[in-house]
Amino acid sequence: MRIGELARRVGTTTRTLRYYESRGLLPARRDGNGYRTYGEDDVRLLEQIRTLQDFGFELEETRPFVECLRSGHPAGDSCPASVAVYRRKLGELDALIGELTSVRAQVGAELARAEEAMAGLAADAGAAPDGPEPRCELRGTG
Amino acid sequence: MRIGELARRVGTTTRTLRYYESRGLLPARRDGNGYRTYGEDDVRLLEQIRTLQDFGFELEETRPFVECLRSGHPAGDSCPASVAVYRRKLGELDALIGELTSVRAQVGAELARAEEAMAGLAADAGAAPDGPEPRCELRGTG
């Protein structure tokens, strides 16, 4: 199998496969013309990489999985190094979700506050809630 | 106030302030030497930007808040456009948190599966759970 067919089979581009090769993942044999040649193992290897990429793993983080597969394991996550990456990622995900949840709460609070303030101003001035603009046109445009 | 002092007061760098100016946020008057000159309004404006940046807003998303402040409003979020950005951001945050939560669940499941498989293999072969390596050395290193 050559690079174009492999790319089609895993739903990516030849550029991506060459990039993976340049990073040391996905090595390729060459035929007489210098064309890259791949086998079924490479399909599995790429599917592993794509799955992790879809999870938001960086390419470097997929390396233990790739090396695990290449060393003969049936699955990329059958090696301790891969499991360690899983664990690290879980921690990062938890931390990130926690931060985002905190930010979400703060933004929600700011939104509520702003809406209340605008409603209060609208009530005070008797203006429409959608267009308070005291002197909202920018003077410095020219 | 000149650029260095302003940067120190809001806890950022002069590079950042010049960058904001180049993006059309934070305009500056100049004194006789061509030095940028700022006032207290600019401190508030920058604090608004930094707060939003800390929330993960892109610079472009802070523009409505900045224009709101510059148009004379007491707060950057007293304008409908700013409130709209808040709402949009809440939606993005919810979507992102949802995706990350889903990914976290999938990664957690994969981790559990991998750990169970490794434990099963270790029991089958009587090997240590930390070093299964059937033929783990990479052959293609040289």
Add this chain to the structure above:
DNA sequence: CCTGGCGTTGACGCCGACGTCAAGGATTAC
């Protein structure tokens, strides 16, 4: 006068994962 510390503009560097184009050689279809 020299040094040091502020200011100015311009321009390149960084990161990650590729996209895209260039210029050529090989293969395949008709």
Add this chain to the structure above:
DNA sequence: GTAATCCTTGACGTCGGCGTCAACGCCAGG
């Protein structure tokens, strides 16, 4: 034969928010 399609390498572009360096101007202290 020839056109279309595939392959090769190399190199620059993308995006955001600056960092960092270069080369220079302005001013105060000793």
